Amino acid sequence: MISYPSSKLPDIGTSIFTTMSALANELQAINLSQGFPDFNCPEPLIQLVNKYMLAGHNQYAPTAGVPQLRDKISIKTEKIYGYRPDPNTEVTVTTGATEALFAAVTAIVKPGDEVVVLEPCYDSYAPAIRLSGGVPIYVPLALPDFHVDWDAVRRRVSSRTKAIIINTPHNPTGAVMTMQDLEALASLTDGTDIVVISDEVYEHMVFDGKKHVSALQLHALRERSFVISSFGKTYHTTGWKLGYAIAPAALTNELRKMHQFLTFCSVTPLQLAVAEFMEEEHHYRTLPDFYQQKRDYFCQLLQPSRFEFTPSSGTYFQLVKYEAISQENDVEFAKRLTAEIGVAAIPVSVFYHDKADNKYLRLCFAKSNNTLEAAAKRLVKL
Numbered sequence: 220m221i222s223y224p225s226s227k228l229p230d231i232g233t234s235i236f237t238t239m240s241a242l243a244n245e246l247q248a249i250n251l252s253q254g255f256p257d258f259n260c261p262e263p264l265i266q267l268v269n270k271y272m273l274a275g276h277n278q279y280a281p282t283a284g285v286p287q288l289r290d291k292i293s294i295k296t297e298k299i300y301g302y303r304p305d306p307n308t309e310v311t312v313t314t315g316a317t318e319a320l321f322a323a324v325t326a327i328v329k330p331g332d333e334v335v336v337l338e339p340c341y342d343s344y345a346p347a348i349r350l351s352g353g354v355p356i357y358v359p360l361a362l363p364d365f366h367v368d369w370d371a372v373r374r375r376v377s378s379r380t381k382a383i384i385i386n387t388p389h390n391p392t393g394a395v396m397t398m399q400d401l402e403a404l405a406s407l408t409d410g411t412d413i414v415v416i417s418d419e420v421y422e423h424m425v426f427d428g429k430k431h432v433s434a435l436q437l438h439a440l441r442e443r444s445f446v447i448s449s450f451g452k453t454y455h456t457t458g459w460k461l462g463y464a465i466a467p468a469a470l471t472n473e474l475r476k477m478h479q480f481l482t483f484c485s486v487t488p489l490q491l492a493v494a495e496f497m498e499e500e501h502h503y504r505t506l507p508d509f510y511q512q513k514r515d516y517f518c519q520l521l522q523p524s525r526f527e528f529t530p531s532s533g534t535y536f537q538l539v540k541y542e543a544i545s546q547e548n549d550v551e552f553a554k555r556l557t558a559e560i561g562v563a564a565i566p567v568s569v570f571y572h573d574k575a576d577n578k579y580l581r582l583c584f585a586k587s588n589n590t591l592e593a594a595a596k597r598l599v600k601l
Contacts, residue, residue: 228346235342235569239553243563249594252553252563254390254536256585260455261502267492280487282479284312284463288494292463295497299422300435308468311475312490314482315460316420316449321347322477323416323445323464324382328353332381335372339365339570341390341418353381357572364529365392369403376407383408386418387432388425388533391570391581395425395532398432405439414470415440420449420462421534423506426514429532435465442467445474450493453503455585459489510535510584513591517584520595535585538567542578544601549576556580560597 239252250257259265283289289306297303304310313319320343328334330352336344338359345355356375361368372383385404387396408415417434425431434440445466451457464474496502517537518530526539545552549566557563567579584591 227350231346235565239557239563239565242554242557246558246561248557248561248563249590249597250563251582251584251586251594252565254583254585255457256455256535257590258455258587261496263499264454264456264492264496267495268488271488271491276488276491278487280312280484280490282484283307283475284310284485285487285490285494288312288490288497291494291497292465295500295503296435296465298500300433302435302441304435304465305468309471310463310465311471311478312461312463312485313478314462314485315451316418316447316462317343318460318478318481319445319447319462319464319474320344320416320418322474322481323447323466323470324348324353325351325477326470326473327414328381331379333377333379334381335375335383337367337372337385338572338575339391339567340384341386342570344384345572354379355572356380359571359575360389360392360394362577365389365394367396367400367403369400369407373407376411376413380411380413382414382416384416384418385434388421390421390534391536391565391567392538393531393534393536395429396432398436401432401434401437401440404434405437408443409439413443415444417444417446419446420452422448423453423503424510424535425507425533426511426530427532431533445470453506454493454496459486461485461489461493513584513586513588516588517582517591517595520591521598524595524599525601526598535583537582537584538579539564539582540577540579541601546578549578549580553580560601562594562597 236253243250289310292310293304293306324347328351332353333356334348334353335356338357348355358372422431434444434446447464450461525543528539531537549568553564553566564580564582568574568576
């Protein structure tokens, strides 16, 4: 009888996103759980992929990314954030933002190092820290608006703190950091060797006239940060798994050491297609209005329901509080919602290490109007 190794993540099972999507498929429910659009990416982008495939660009790309794409990322970053990273030494194309996050964590975290994580948080952060022998230090975002309590963060920072992970716009809550938040983080890390990992994949989804603020905009943060972005989110191509990381040369060098042994490189024709498509700025510059219209329409449709909510400030997620409908725990309520009402959602407790249940569900509004109308019609019946 073979004695198999014990699990390195014994408390981790199938992700809630996989679970709820599978349940939605099984029960033919409307899937507002996993964060992906149900509409296609721009047709010209598909044509560009085809063009580069037919032209024979189907072999390995350079591990850091094709030069054309890294150049375009550098130019865009300067236009948006006023800083032009060196495309050769500070920009790395990755196989999705999740790979970039994992590579950043594993590049710097050693056994015993602590990493401050703000909860609720994306589910890959803590496993990446633990697999590197690090210790996640959890700091909850302050209810009801999920803002960062920087005094609470400061109290959890110690001589063992290697990094702080931030996420703005924030998944799952839709909260958006301000420049004052970033200045507070810069002050907190001043005089330390703490590295910041800034997850900014929803950077082009900030609403109500506000602007996304990036760690790249403050020199004090830029010199100590990995800033991570996602083409999948920006171009409605989550299945392409294409993202990138911007960091100072010394940090980039370490990230690339991890990246080369994770995926080595990302898909060549996709990189070339995105590089050419980036010449047209209209898409990402109009994305805030595009998704705000969807948010506003979805919230309007939900207005007659018994859910309580404040319109999301960013991302393509809307939190709804169901306390007036049920006192069930959020996982059970989400499963019942899928089975009986026919709408799949994500229970927010899964984004907390201790499964804190504040009676919130996360709904994705990156859907066609027909999908949103059909889902809202069912939710209003509760």
